[in-house]
Amino acid sequence: MNKILFGRYIPLDSFVHRMDPRSKLILSFLYVIVIFFANNWWIYLLMAVVAFVSILASKINFKLFVDGVMPLLWIIAFTMVIQILFGTGGQTYWHWGIFSITSVGILNAAYIFVRFTLIILISTLLTLSTSPIQISDALESLLMPLRKIHFPVYEVALMLSIALRFVPSLMDETETIMNAQRARGVDFGTGNIIQRLKKIIPILIPLFVSAFNRAEDLATAMEARGYRGGAGRTKYRLLKWETRDTLATLVYSLMAIGVFALRLL
Amino acid sequence: MAITFKEVTYTYSPGTPFEFQALKNISTKIEDNSVTAVIGHTGSGKSTFLQHLNALLKPTGGTVMIGNTTITSETSNKNLKPLRKKVGIVFQFPENQLFAETVEKDIAFGPENFGSTAEEASKIAKEMITLVGLPESVLSRSPFELSGGQMRRVAIAGVLAMHPEVLVLDEPTAGLDPGGRREIMQLFGDLQKKQKFTIVLVTHQMEDVANYADHVIVMEHGKIVKEGSPRAVFANVEWLHEKQLDVPASTEFAFEMQKRGFQFTRLPLTESELADDIADFFKKRGQTHE
Ligand SMILES: Nc1ncnc2c1ncn2[C@@H]1O[C@H](COP(=O)(O)OP(=O)(O)OP(=O)(O)O)[C@@H](O)[C@H]1O
Numbered sequence: 165m166n167k168i169l170f171g172r173y174i175p176l177d178s179f180v181h182r183m184d185p186r187s188k189l190i191l192s193f194l195y196v197i198v199i200f201f202a203n204n205w206w207i208y209l210l211m212a213v214v215a216f217v218s219i220l221a222s223k224i225n226f227k228l229f230v231d232g233v234m235p236l237l238w239i240i241a242f243t244m245v246i247q248i249l250f251g252t253g254g255q256t257y258w259h260w261g262i263f264s265i266t267s268v269g270i271l272n273a274a275y276i277f278v279r280f281t282l283i284i285l286i287s288t289l290l291t292l293s294t295s296p297i298q299i300s301d302a303l304e305s306l307l308m309p310l311r312k313i314h315f316p317v318y319e320v321a322l323m324l325s326i327a328l329r330f331v332p333s334l335m336d337e338t339e340t341i342m343n344a345q346r347a348r349g350v351d352f353g354t355g356n357i358i359q360r361l362k363k364i365i366p367i368l369i370p371l372f373v374s375a376f377n378r379a380e381d382l383a384t385a386m387e388a389r390g391y392r393g394g395a396g397r398t399k400y401r402l403l404k405w406e407t408r409d410t411l412a413t414l415v416y417s418l419m420a421i422g423v424f425a426l427r428l429l
Numbered sequence: 430m431a432i433t434f435k436e437v438t439y440t441y442s443p444g445t446p447f448e449f450q451a452l453k454n455i456s457t458k459i460e461d462n463s464v465t466a467v468i469g470h471t472g473s474g475k476s477t478f479l480q481h482l483n484a485l486l487k488p489t490g491g492t493v494m495i496g497n498t499t500i501t502s503e504t505s506n507k508n509l510k511p512l513r514k515k516v517g518i519v520f521q522f523p524e525n526q527l528f529a530e531t532v533e534k535d536i537a538f539g540p541e542n543f544g545s546t547a548e549e550a551s552k553i554a555k556e557m558i559t560l561v562g563l564p565e566s567v568l569s570r571s572p573f574e575l576s577g578g579q580m581r582r583v584a585i586a587g588v589l590a591m592h593p594e595v596l597v598l599d600e601p602t603a604g605l606d607p608g609g610r611r612e613i614m615q616l617f618g619d620l621q622k623k624q625k626f627t628i629v630l631v632t633h634q635m636e637d638v639a640n641y642a643d644h645v646i647v648m649e650h651g652k653i654v655k656e657g658s659p660r661a662v663f664a665n666v667e668w669l670h671e672k673q674l675d676v677p678a679s680t681e682f683a684f685e686m687q688k689r690g691f692q693f694t695r696l697p698l699t700e701s702e703l704a705d706d707i708a709d710f711f712k713k714r715g716q717t718h719e
């Protein structure tokens with residue numbers, strides 16, 4: 165369980181960590197959108213450079229990013245294979261029924277590989293350098309305009325931050341329950357599909373029971389401390405846009421302009 | 430069945446920023462048919478140590494010998510099931526592992542996993558529920574309708590039902606009322622005398638250590654900092670206080686009396702020892718005054 169690093173915040177003190185979570189969120193989105201406009205290697209090179217500079221500025225060990233990409237390698241590989249087998253155009257090297265391997269197919273597969281990797285790197289950078297609570301604060305602040313159309317912004321942000329907060333707790337709890345059932349003779353990872361599914365019951369039921377109990381306790385504790393959501397509630401953590409956010413926005417905007425300029429090549 | 434630790438280290442999440450060495454160079458032996466108490470400050474690695482006793486965790490370095498089976502970091506997860514039958518673990522807050530529709534089915538879960546038939550298992554469930562001091566009528570109820578203390582007893586019954594040779598208990602009485610605590614400890618004590626098995630328990634109740642344990646292991650920051658008989662370990666009251674640990678109330682009382690000039694040949698561990706010492710003192714004084 166502890167090997168799952170995706171979404172685990174690494175507390176450090178760096179340029180990226182100190183950025184306003186709103187600017188990080190917006191810039192990550194911008195990056196992901198812009199990369200879909202890439203159509204030649206110069207653009208990918210530019211975007212890769214921006215990604216690596218951002219990673220360097222976060223001071224987070226690069227190995228953690230590699231670990232973040234690894235679990236998704238299968239999905240990337242699968243998409244690449246599809247692209248190679250079904251892509252058409254350019255020179256044809258091999259052909260069989262509806263399958264064909266062409267130079268354009270291979271090129272597109274290579275693009276997809278780079279695109280996926282860069283997207284994963286940049287989103288891993290966001291989650292590793294921003295605590296879940298900051299992300300939900302940022303979302304709340306960014307979604308504020310939606311209140312005009314009666315979207316329950318506060319409630320959604322609260323739900324999100326509670327959910328994010330309890331992911332690690334539930335993972336630890338799953339591990340404990342699995343160990344307790346192992347001690348009573350359950351052998352996870354053996355048997356056919358049906359047998360394996362049956363073994364999930366002794367994990368799921370205690371997990372649900374404890375999640376419900378936890379939810380109830382949490383609600384009681386919040387009420388006891390006078391929680392009342394919505395308008396008028398002041399914040400302990402204030403979000404503040406600083407020079408470094410403007411600087412980062414500038415860099416990413418230049419990158420976006422650069423990308424659209426390079427598209428004309 | 431004896432269990433031997435040789436230079437065991439254990440690291441949680443190695444190779445990540447969350448890496449944490451919870452056990453450092455642990456070497457010790459749990460003797461056959463003994464009662465071993467593990468004490469130590471919260472976070473000192475007691476639960477981590479216990480999970481090595483039936484290979485739920487495998488050492489990162491060093492070896493654990495459980496009976497004739499050797500466990501190292503390379504041991505495969507297959508074929509550990511027979512071991513798990515021999516070493517039963519009651520986890521900290523075991524009520525969190527209950528899941529079946531009825532108490533009976535929950536207790537029968539362990540035996541059935543180890544190959545008992547449904548009838549055998551339900552017979553065992555009946556025996557066990559009486560053993561842990563609950564009425565048989567509880568068997569047909571849902572475990573989730575019971576009180577915390579009753580759930581605890583059901584969970585303990587679920588582990589006893591596997592008839593383990595070694596019983597490992599992680600704070601089995603935490604959160605129980607004093608009466609329930611005494612009953613549960615009494616139950617383990619009696620079982621140990623009757624059926625001759627090995628018990629390893631973690632507890633913060635030093636009275637339980639004094640009353641039931643043959644051997645005490647003191648842990649701090651993932652290391653064993655002292656081990657020996659309860660008498661040897663509790664002899665150094667000040668050292669234990671330094672480690673933020675208690676001694677039995679009677680020992681504490683005697684220690685305070687000693688500071689005020691009262692003579693003890695050895696510090697008493699239990700109320701009855703303390704009472705004997707005080708009675709002896711007055712008897713002797715009575716004789717000299719006559
Ligand atoms: N799954 C885990 N991942 C990382 N670290 C862990 C994990 N489980 C425990 N630890 C750490 O290992 C250390 C020892 O934990 P352990 O649970 O063995 O302590 P303990 O002595 O049983 O404490 P307590 O008396 O509170 O039950 C603690 O510092 C804890 O933070």
Ligand SMILES: [Mg+2]
Nearest residue numbers: 475476521599
């Ligand atoms: Mg513990």
